[in-house]
Amino acid sequence: MQGWIVPPPKTPTKSEADFERERLEKVSSLTRHGYLKSDRVRQALLKVHREEFIPPEYRDYAYLEVPLPLPGEHATISCPHSYPLFYEPLGLDEGHRFLEVGLGSGYGAAVAREVVGAEGLVVAMEIDPVTFAFAKRNLQTAGYDDVVLVNADGGLGHPELAPFDRVSVTAACHEIPPPLIAQLGRDGKLIAPVTEHGTQVLVLLEKVDDTLQKTVLCEVLYMSLRGTYGAVTANGI
Numbered sequence: 413m414q415g416w417i418v419p420p421p422k423t424p425t426k427s428e429a430d431f432e433r434e435r436l437e438k439v440s441s442l443t444r445h446g447y448l449k450s451d452r453v454r455q456a457l458l459k460v461h462r463e464e465f466i467p468p469e470y471r472d473y474a475y476l477e478v479p480l481p482l483p484g485e486h487a488t489i490s491c492p493h494s495y496p497l498f499y500e501p502l503g504l505d506e507g508h509r510f511l512e513v514g515l516g517s518g519y520g521a522a523v524a525r526e527v528v529g530a531e532g533l534v535v536a537m538e539i540d541p542v543t544f545a546f547a548k549r550n551l552q553t554a555g556y557d558d559v560v561l562v563n564a565d566g567g568l569g570h571p572e573l574a575p576f577d578r579v580s581v582t583a584a585c586h587e588i589p590p591p592l593i594a595q596l597g598r599d600g601k602l603i604a605p606v607t608e609h610g611t612q613v614l615v616l617l618e619k620v621d622d623t624l625q626k627t628v629l630c631e632v633l634y635m636s637l638r639g640t641y642g643a644v645t646a647n648g649i
Contacts, residue, residue, distance in 0.1 A: 416478055416633070421469035431463045434475040438492050447496040452505060456526035457495065465489065465519035465550045482517055484543030486635050489517040490582065499527065501616050501629060502578045502601050509575070512536040513566030513592065513604075514582035514637075518547035521559050524580075534559045535573050537566035539638050565639035569595045576600060584612050584634040589641035593617065593624070605634040 426434075439457050442448035448457070463474035466489060470480040479488040498520075504510060506529045512521055515538035525534045536559055538544040544563040551559055562570055566581070567589035575597030581588070581604035588604050596602055602617040614629040636642055 418478060418481065419470070419473050419476065422472060424468055424471040426463075426472045431461065431474065435462070438475045442493055442496055445493075447493050447500070449496075449500050450505070452527045453496055453499050453523075456523045457492075459526055460519065460522045461554070462492065462519055464554055465517040465522070465547075467546075482543055483546045484540040486638070487516065487540060487543040488635060489519055490634070494582075495520055495523055497614070497630075497632075498580050498582070498603050499524070501614075501627075502580065502603050504528065504578050507531040508577040509533045509573070509597070510535070511570060511574075511576040511579045511592070511595070512582065513569075513580065514538065515544060515547045515561065516582060518550040518554075518556070518559075520580070520582065521547070521561075522551060522554060522556050525556050525559055533573065535562065535570050535576070536560070537562045537564055537570060539563075539565050567591065567637060567639045567641035571595060579603070581605070581637065582634065583637040583642070584632075585637040585641055587641065588615065588617065589637075593619075603629075605632045 448454055463471050466474050477491045479490050482489055504527050508528045510524050510528055515536045521534055521536040548561050569591040574595035576595055577597055577600055579592050579602040584605040584607055586607050596619050600619045604615055605612045606615045612632050614632045616627045618625045
């Protein structure tokens with residue numbers, strides 16, 4: 413999986429108490445290593461049970477720093493540190509209207525929903541119908557019925573509910589899709605992995621007085637975006 417070593421599938425054996433301990437340890441580790449800074453993101457990571465968003469055969473690996481396979485084509489749940497890695501630079505906060513491109517397991521949408529709170533909005537898009545169905549089931553089971561789920565090409569955004577305060581693209585693209593930039597509201601921020609000169613880097617775009625400011629944050633490794641603006645089309649070609 414693009415350089416990651418994925419552990420072998422196995423019958424899950426860990427208890428709820430085991431996962432509770434691992435969740436607390438992971439949040440402490442992310443804080444110590446500087447990934448996790450804001451209290452709202454910290455509380456969201458403590459509240460959302462990551463193991464509930466992972467296929468049973470990989471459930472025991474929920475808090476390992478490795479992406480895990482999901483149903484669908486080229487689908488994974490990102491490493492645990494990826495969520496504060498994206499949400500902290502975005503400054504994701506209470507009341508924000510948030511668009512997630514790449515729903516995956518639904519875990520990121522659940523964490524974002526906790527962060528933005530009752531006054532905020534989370535719209536999550538997924539192009540793969542199999543992955544979409546898996547995530548939708550996970551979110552419904554976990555009680556996140558108010559996340560707006562869209563089975564469509566995320567690179568086109570969701571103009572019906574634009575503008576968005578924050579946008580997160582969880583797959584690598586050669587350019588940030590123009591429709592997503594167009595759907596950013598005033599003082600909006602967008603984060604995405606972008607391939608530049610053969611290397612994936614995490615890019616933060618900030619809309620300031622109708623101009624865009626770009627910051628390259630770090631090197632990353634993500635699956636390719638699919639669809640109109642992706643290296644991989646909806647048919648996997």
